[in-house]
Amino acid sequence: MNLKQLSQMLGLSQTTVSRALNGYPEVNHETRERVLKAVRETGYRPNKAAQRLATGKAGSIGLVMPTSPGNSSDVHFSEFLTGLGEEALRHDFHFVLTPADPNDEVGALRRLAASGNVDALFVNYMRGHDPRLEMLKSLSMPFLVHGRSIGSEPDYPFLDIDNEAAFYDATKLLLQLGHRRFALLNGPIYFDFAIRRKNGMDAALAERGLALDEACTSHTPMTDEQGLLAMERILQMEKDKRPTAVLCSSTVLALGAVRAINQAKLKLGEDISMIAHDDVLTLLKPENFTVPLTTTRSSLRAAGVRIAERLIGEIKHTETFPAQELWKAELIVRASTGVAPAD
Amino acid sequence: MNLKQLSQMLGLSQTTVSRALNGYPEVNHETRERVLKAVRETGYRPNKAAQRLATGKAGSIGLVMPTSPGNSSDVHFSEFLTGLGEEALRHDFHFVLTPADPNDEVGALRRLAASGNVDALFVNYMRGHDPRLEMLKSLSMPFLVHGRSIGSEPDYPFLDIDNEAAFYDATKLLLQLGHRRFALLNGPIYFDFAIRRKNGMDAALAERGLALDEACTSHTPMTDEQGLLAMERILQMEKDKRPTAVLCSSTVLALGAVRAINQAKLKLGEDISMIAHDDVLTLLKPENFTVPLTTTRSSLRAAGVRIAERLIGEIKHTETFPAQELWKAELIVRASTGVAPAD
DNA sequence: CCCATTCCTCAAAGCGCTTTGGCTACCTCT
DNA sequence: AGAGGTAGCCAAAGCGCTTTGAGGAATGGG
Numbered sequence: 001m002n003l004k005q006l007s008q009m010l011g012l013s014q015t016t017v018s019r020a021l022n023g024y025p026e027v028n029h030e031t032r033e034r035v036l037k038a039v040r041e042t043g044y045r046p047n048k049a050a051q052r053l054a055t056g057k058a059g060s061i062g063l064v065m066p067t068s069p070g071n072s073s074d075v076h077f078s079e080f081l082t083g084l085g086e087e088a089l090r091h092d093f094h095f096v097l098t099p100a101d102p103n104d105e106v107g108a109l110r111r112l113a114a115s116g117n118v119d120a121l122f123v124n125y126m127r128g129h130d131p132r133l134e135m136l137k138s139l140s141m142p143f144l145v146h147g148r149s150i151g152s153e154p155d156y157p158f159l160d161i162d163n164e165a166a167f168y169d170a171t172k173l174l175l176q177l178g179h180r181r182f183a184l185l186n187g188p189i190y191f192d193f194a195i196r197r198k199n200g201m202d203a204a205l206a207e208r209g210l211a212l213d214e215a216c217t218s219h220t221p222m223t224d225e226q227g228l229l230a231m232e233r234i235l236q237m238e239k240d241k242r243p244t245a246v247l248c249s250s251t252v253l254a255l256g257a258v259r260a261i262n263q264a265k266l267k268l269g270e271d272i273s274m275i276a277h278d279d280v281l282t283l284l285k286p287e288n289f290t291v292p293l294t295t296t297r298s299s300l301r302a303a304g305v306r307i308a309e310r311l312i313g314e315i316k317h318t319e320t321f322p323a324q325e326l327w328k329a330e331l332i333v334r335a336s337t338g339v340a341p342a343d
Numbered sequence: 344m345n346l347k348q349l350s351q352m353l354g355l356s357q358t359t360v361s362r363a364l365n366g367y368p369e370v371n372h373e374t375r376e377r378v379l380k381a382v383r384e385t386g387y388r389p390n391k392a393a394q395r396l397a398t399g400k401a402g403s404i405g406l407v408m409p410t411s412p413g414n415s416s417d418v419h420f421s422e423f424l425t426g427l428g429e430e431a432l433r434h435d436f437h438f439v440l441t442p443a444d445p446n447d448e449v450g451a452l453r454r455l456a457a458s459g460n461v462d463a464l465f466v467n468y469m470r471g472h473d474p475r476l477e478m479l480k481s482l483s484m485p486f487l488v489h490g491r492s493i494g495s496e497p498d499y500p501f502l503d504i505d506n507e508a509a510f511y512d513a514t515k516l517l518l519q520l521g522h523r524r525f526a527l528l529n530g531p532i533y534f535d536f537a538i539r540r541k542n543g544m545d546a547a548l549a550e551r552g553l554a555l556d557e558a559c560t561s562h563t564p565m566t567d568e569q570g571l572l573a574m575e576r577i578l579q580m581e582k583d584k585r586p587t588a589v590l591c592s593s594t595v596l597a598l599g600a601v602r603a604i605n606q607a608k609l610k611l612g613e614d615i616s617m618i619a620h621d622d623v624l625t626l627l628k629p630e631n632f633t634v635p636l637t638t639t640r641s642s643l644r645a646a647g648v649r650i651a652e653r654l655i656g657e658i659k660h661t662e663t664f665p666a667q668e669l670w671k672a673e674l675i676v677r678a679s680t681g682v683a684p685a686d
Numbered sequence: 687c688c689c690a691t692t693c694c695t696c697a698a699a700g701c702g703c704t705t706t707g708g709c710t711a712c713c714t715c716t
Numbered sequence: 717a718g719a720g721g722t723a724g725c726c727a728a729a730g731c732g733c734t735t736t737g738a739g740g741a742a743t744g745g746g
Contacts, residue, residue, distance in 0.1 A: 358704085
């Protein structure tokens with residue numbers, strides 16, 4: 001069933017039917033009703049490809065899914081995706097997911113844009129000096145960045161959380177509790193968020209004349225396995241050199257780290273304090289840890305919702321949003337942080 | 344830059360350029376080279392919408408992403424998606440993701456199919472008597488099911504693992520180790536895999552004249568939180584009534600369950616044995632548990648790869664595959680299973 | 687009563703691609 | 717030399733929709 005058949009059935013022209021369907025004002029109310037009724041009865045659905053060809057609008061937003069045989073699926077990514085989906089659902093939008101080798105994200109992005117399959121692009125997993133920014137700016141297509149790219153002019157639309165502030169505040173709290181030796185389990189250092197979190201931590205330490213020991217810093221993919229390994233390594237240090245406070249860039253890393261701490265027969269919140277960044281993963285709630293985790297919290301899913309909202313609004317030209325948003329993370333204190341142990 | 348411009352530039356007809364691009368034989372080798380060179384230089388990319396309109400092929404496969412404000416993002420889903428993506432990447436395919444309220448998956452599927460945006464459909468999270476099957480069969484579009492639907496005629500193409508056998512074997516092992524009181528932490532009972540796993544377990548128990556106690560069975564979403572709660576509840580039973588062997592439908596459930604066991608000061612693999620089904624989640628490796636977990640293993644990601652392979656092959660009409668595949672899960676014994684404790 | 691106005695409807699021109707069905711050379715064979 | 721092939725190219729007809737520009741039928745004003 002296509003427009004032509006439908007309009008013949010109704011004894012109307014394609015124009016009128018099309019207008020009736022798309023809410024144009026110059027259609028008689030009665031006629032419109034008749035059309036809508038026929039649509040319901042026949043189950044007619046406009047062909048999207050034709051619609052897109054005619055309008056240039058695709059009704060979908062494109063994103064690149066970083067994937068390759070060696071690459072891990074990421075809980076953080078899917079949490080975020082859920083948020084995007086939630087909002088897209090309300091507007092009858094969908095996503096076009098292009099899987100791409102992480103080494104060819106620029107190319108994947110370009111292909112996606114050129115394919116005519118999408119109206120807007122979205123990127124995340126930003127890196128310092130991210131080459132995708134130039135490419136996006138050169139494209140005449142709306143886009144939105146989740147995160148930022150340190151080292152690049154911040155003249156692009158983004159949504160990010162204030163990573164510096166989050167880790168600055170967390171470090172400050174631990175300093176106030178008397179901690180002087182710190183460790184950081186961070187994500188890969190080429191990611192912007194990892195850089196900023198470290199910066200925030202460094203800044204707070206520097207205020208007290210302290211600095212992060214290289215041996216107590218790890219930059220790894222954010223899996224529990226890496227958390228376990230990194231923490232085990234750190235715990236092998238002599239007791240009086242060993243950090244008493246640990247910051248984790250993800251509750252997933254914390255999961256492994258806590259296991260290492262348990263295995264070393266240390267008590268979380270007493271012998272060693274920990275603050276992790278909580279993306280509010282459905283899978284992993286910091287309050288469910290045996291010793292509930294103190295966290296800096298900011299929902300990835302909420303970010304997804306907001307990003308979809310902005311992108312869709314832009315495509316439909318219905319709303320204008322602030323180009324750049326910086327969300328504050330909340331510092332939520334639970335039992336994993338305590339006063340520094342006496343030496 | 345479109346076909347018309349490109350062909351004018353080359354002094355050729357659109358037909359010839361199109362044919363040159365799509366590998367038709369009736370184009371002079373020299374001419375084809377000339378065209379390809381021009382394409383490289385101009386960066387021409389055919390408009391997908393037009394291509395689709397003309398051919399009816401979209402170069403993408405559709406899937407419904409179950410999502411709603413209350414619904415959790417699922418690690419299992421994203422692990423699977425990674426596999427799909429991995430394979431799709433090799434064929435320059437992409438996915439169209441339609442987020443859908445779980446209560447309206449049939450509708451979402453229909454819309455997706457009718458949208459003309461996809462060449463093939465894929466569904467998972469199968470339920471008993473799944474209503475989507477009828478809908479899929481009525482559509483004249485290739486589709487593939489991950490899982491099966493108990494209660495429906497198995498006359499549709501699927502890829503599934505042998506859930507009955509997996510849990511039958513696991514139960515059998517525990518019986519051989521002397522266990523007589525069992526618990527099951529399962530996924531929601533409306534899911535086909537959950538039904539089958541329970542059936543497999545029931546069958547093994549029945550052979551010994553045993554039956555699963557209702558009080559020791561839980562059907563919940565597969566999160567660590569639910570695992571924790573369910574296990575806590577079970578551990579409150581009197582010691583001589585309490586199960587000594589637990590089967591979990593996911594390592595994620597096991598994660599919570601193990602925490603409950605630890606909190607109860609019980610020793611995994613001694614006081615209580617556990618076997619979990621392992622989807623080979625990157626996040627959660629059973630060998631990394633403090634007490635490594637005995638598992639029935641089958642990679643979700645591998646399933647994703649295979650499904651993409653079949654679907655794409657079908658769209659391209661290049662290969663034919665067996666319509667139905669049933670994979671065996673491996674039973675891998677680690678430290679979480681031990682001889683039943685003396686009463 | 688005629689012209690302007692408003693309301694509704696329509697025919698037709700794209701959108702950028704693929705594909706059908708020719709058409710022209712140029713060979714090859716008998 | 718003429719019939720029959722074949723290689724290489726092209727014009728034009730769609731694919732199903734939106735949108736432009738125009739026209740017919742009511743309505744109202746002078």
